[in-house]
Amino acid sequence: QPAQSPPAKSELIFAQTLGALLHARARGARIPGIGLAGWLWIGVLAANLAAGHAPPLSVETLASKAELVVRGRVLSQSVQRTSDGWIYTEVQLLVREVWKGQPDQNPIRVCHSGGAHGARAIHVPGQVRFTDGEESVLFLVRNRLDRWVPVGMSQGKFKIEPVAGPGLAAGGRSASAEPPDDSARVDHPMLLEQGLTVRGLRQRIQEAVR
Numbered sequence: 113q114p115a116q117s118p119p120a121k122s123e124l125i126f127a128q129t130l131g132a133l134l135h136a137r138a139r140g141a142r143i144p145g146i147g148l149a150g151w152l153w154i155g156v157l158a159a160n161l162a163a164g165h166a167p168p169l170s171v172e173t174l175a176s177k178a179e180l181v182v183r184g185r186v187l188s189q190s191v192q193r194t195s196d197g198w199i200y201t202e203v204q205l206l207v208r209e210v211w212k213g214q215p216d217q218n219p220i221r222v223c224h225s226g227g228a229h230g231a232r233a234i235h236v237p238g239q240v241r242f243t244d245g246e247e248s249v250l251f252l253v254r255n256r257l258d259r260w261v262p263v264g265m266s267q268g269k270f271k272i273e274p275v276a277g278p279g280l281a282a283g284g285r286s287a288s289a290e291p292p293d294d295s296a297r298v299d300h301p302m303l304l305e306q307g308l309t310v311r312g313l314r315q316r317i318q319e320a321v322r
Contacts, residue, residue: 168302169267171313175320177263178251180213183272183310186242187219191228199234200225203242205250211314212321213252222250223259240266247272249298249313270298272310 175181187204194200203222207215226236240262242248251268252260262268273296294311 169264171316172320174251174263174268175212175317178212178253178268180215180252180260181211181249181317181321182207182215182220182252183209183211183247183249183314184220185247186244188244189242198225199228201242205248208247211249211317220260222252223255223261224265236265238265240269242269247274247296249310266301270300270303270313273297273299 169177182205184205184207187206189201189203191199191201200223203224204219205222206219224236224240226234226239249270249272251263253263255261294309294314296310298308298310298313300308
């Protein structure tokens, strides 16, 4: 895969401007001339820029940034809409193992921007995606609304590949209540190394957070 070219100066200025606007919005500031539609576009533009130029985060960096690292299974998903019109997806995650931090409940609620709500749909490039029943390791932080969100959007999720063999339900999911075997491999959108297993990922995280 060819190396990605560094962002141009204009792109850096654009990124800094977007960052300042989003930071002001997060602090509750009102900026004249920017309505709901404007903020939605700013969010999408920022996500596009981040997806195009954000460097891959190592396992160690993800672990240090995360407040909570868990291994769990997706129970369900629902798309919500806030009072100001922002659409997001809420994921119910059954925690099987905790590798860093302490969840306040189980299942926990993990949120990410985007989704389809009625006739309106928002797609955010680089955002994390989930499938009901899947097993994943998640690196999470709390956002300004006190909800768990993945670190670095899709970079904060390592999907656990189903283990082939007996005892699997339809779709490759474990028929038992136990997590998949530690020898199962993990999948990640920016994972450069091949064959990383759940056991290897756990060891790297534990070493990073000591």
